[in-house]
Amino acid sequence: MLNFEFKNPTKIIFGKGQIGNLGKEIPKNAKVLMVYGAGSIKSNGIYEQVKKALSDFEVLEFSGIPANPEYEVLMDALKVIKEENITYLLAVGGGSVIDGVKFLSSAALYTGNTPWDILKNSIRTENGLPFGTVLTLPATGSEMNSGAVITRKETGEKLGMGGPGLFPQFSILDPQVVTSIPERQLANGIMDAFSHVLEQYMTYPIGAILQDRIAESIMQTLIEIAPRIMKNTSDYEAAANFMWSCTMALNGLIQKGVPTDWAVHAMGHELTALFGIDHARTLAIIAPSHYYYNFEAKKEKLAQYGERVWDIKTGSTEEKAKAAIEKTVDFFHSLGIDTKLSDYTAAYEGTAERVSQRFTDRGWLGLGEHKTLAPADVEKIIKMSY
Amino acid sequence: MLNFEFKNPTKIIFGKGQIGNLGKEIPKNAKVLMVYGAGSIKSNGIYEQVKKALSDFEVLEFSGIPANPEYEVLMDALKVIKEENITYLLAVGGGSVIDGVKFLSSAALYTGNTPWDILKNSIRTENGLPFGTVLTLPATGSEMNSGAVITRKETGEKLGMGGPGLFPQFSILDPQVVTSIPERQLANGIMDAFSHVLEQYMTYPIGAILQDRIAESIMQTLIEIAPRIMKNTSDYEAAANFMWSCTMALNGLIQKGVPTDWAVHAMGHELTALFGIDHARTLAIIAPSHYYYNFEAKKEKLAQYGERVWDIKTGSTEEKAKAAIEKTVDFFHSLGIDTKLSDYTAAYEGTAERVSQRFTDRGWLGLGEHKTLAPADVEKIIKMSY
Helix, strand or coil: CCCCEEEEEEEEECCCHHHHHHHCCCCCCCEEEEEEECCCCCCCCCCHHHHHHHCEEEEECCCCCCCCHHHHHHHHHHHHHCCCCCEEEEEEEHHHHHHHHHHHHHHCCCCCCCHHHHCCCCCCCCCCCCEEECCCCCCCCHHCCCEEEHHHHHHHHEEECCHHHHHHCEEEECHHHHHHHHHHHHHHHHHHHHHHHHHHHHHCCCCCHHHHHHHHHHHHHHHHHHHHHHCCCCHHHHHHHHHHHHHHHHHCCCCCCCCCCHHHHHHHHHHHHHHHHEEEEHHHHHHHHHHHHHHHHHHHHHHHHHHHCCCCCCCCCCHHHHHHHHHHHHHHHHCCCCCHHCCCCCCCHHHHHHHHHHHHHHHCCCCCCCCECHHHHHHHHHHHHC | CCEEEEEEEEEEEEECCCHHHHHCCCCCEEEEEEEEECCCCCCCCCCHHHHCCCCCCEEEEEEECCCCCCCHHHHHHHHHHHHHCCCCCEEEEEHHHHHHHHHHHHHCCCCCCCCCCHCCCCCCCCCCEEEEEHHHHHHHHHCCCCCEEEHHHCCCEEEEEEEEEEEEEEECCCHHHHCCCCHHHHHHHHHHHHHHHHHHHHHCCCEEEEHHHHHHHHHHHHHHHHHHHHHHHCCCHHHHHHHHHHHHCCCCCCCCCCCCHHHHHHHHHHHHHHHHCCHHHHHHHHHHHHHHHHHHHHHHHHHHHHHCCCCCCCCCCHHHHHHHHHHHHHHHHHHHCCCCHHHHCCCCCCCHHHHHHHHHHCCCCCCCCCCCHHHHHHHHHHCCCC
């Protein structure tokens, strides 16, 4: 087990009807900016629940945060925060809205030249404007971590930010919100959470026995609830386990004391940038090829995963490892998620070279848990994903 | 899954050599009271490591906190805190020292009549004097929760206290401290952590799929590392997983969204009070009888536990459940822990009636996850434990 530090101060308020308790979590006399997305919260009843719970506060609204939270839009929200002397932010949405609010939290207190510097110069946020969240779409785990990814269309950049000042003060997780999530978003959420676990788990044995088992627990739970929730979004038990699994997949716990990979995300982001493919689906395209390509380095963990998560009890380490990748692909297919780039675009030729070139241009030192994957490896992995 | 709230702001600093980083966690200019037990930290090198890491601070010491942190001793420490204007507390020890420091943290800021009221009147501690811990004995989980149990010999009372003000600001977990732990304490630590999980898990199915699996993960890990660490306390990998499992067993996570039992602890405490039997061992005496006595209510979870934790794949629910209890008893024995009261005392006759009478006198409404166990049930369970 590697040395680690772990601290996560976010208060989780989980369960039926918890949105009604929102008002207790926000300081009296706060001037609140409620931030949300395209407005689906107005058709599923969440907007009314939030407004009712905030009836004792002065509340302004800022809507229209897009799926990949966009810098220019956020800069408009920042203007409102400053002009209106907002003292508290409330994200009502999924990972994009929450990530956007994290940027706003940091930018509102940033005293430097331009808030883009926070992203460009990787400035760690020690203190942000306080904020809470009401989660409407389980997937990214942003509701209980201190990271965010922000997109700037103007320059084609997608950059990460973080720091201890960016933990939500509270997050309200009412599994009933799952009822109104469209099938495609549901599948994406399961896929996203599952990938988060894989990126922190599918490396090499390091003797972190407990962390491995907790990671496996999250994957087993997602596999168990996936068909239930895909069939019936009103299955509260499945929804609750889905929601809590997504949070636990990326709240920092399972990454502590272990090496992590994240190469699948790095490559997947490029496919979103080039083709606009949903983030979660890019992970399903890349992951299988990544595991086959790095088979020798990952086969022990792949076999352990096969044994424990997929109940593959017979065969050699290699056979179990291969069977585990096949089971994983089958699982993605069961969610209605295609696993080849050619399933998403006819114009896939040349993608491998383009992505590889992008990595070369950025001078990235290497991807994966050993930081050894070079642009040439990226090219091969993406070709395997056609 | 039941509704829940979860917040745990303690910073964990885990791994080899982390005691050296202690100074970074304490505010500059703090006047520190270092609190420890009988002095074993002076023979195992931890005392020197802590003192060295605190070389930039004004540090006073208070030693002699006994195994069940004793009110009168703590009141002496409280006098030092007030007379010397201590601003920060540092617990260096196991659960008893940490619990004692939690009491001191609360009592130092308590403005009422006498600090015993905090325990007697169950006064929740919203704010305490800030404190950190250096854990020297994995077992109780006190290093990452906000609860404490304090004993008052004078009146024969043993009472609990807690509140959000009692989370340690940080806890340093260096698994190397395990090297010098005597076998009896090691066995007690494993037993204690395992029991903590059982009390939060062995109830009835509530559809908390993820929580169940995480609880099972902790038990599986403890079962895996127990023989390794009992054989060789210098096995760092086993020590690290032992230490992290003890913390995760009682940091609040696995109890969220599920019913909990804690009747085994309630009955076990009485055996410690009557016979001075180690806390952990009283749990081993009570648990098997408790599970046999409440077999109908708990058989589904017992069978699930048998299947997943002990790999019992055949038989009816009842057969699996019974086999699971037997496996559990075998596990306790493998730690060198006896599971019958008569193994510890020849004077066991009448214990059941005495304990039952104590519960009656206190007017307790009922024990267990359904709050239905009456003093008459307690009497029967303890008789089964003779």
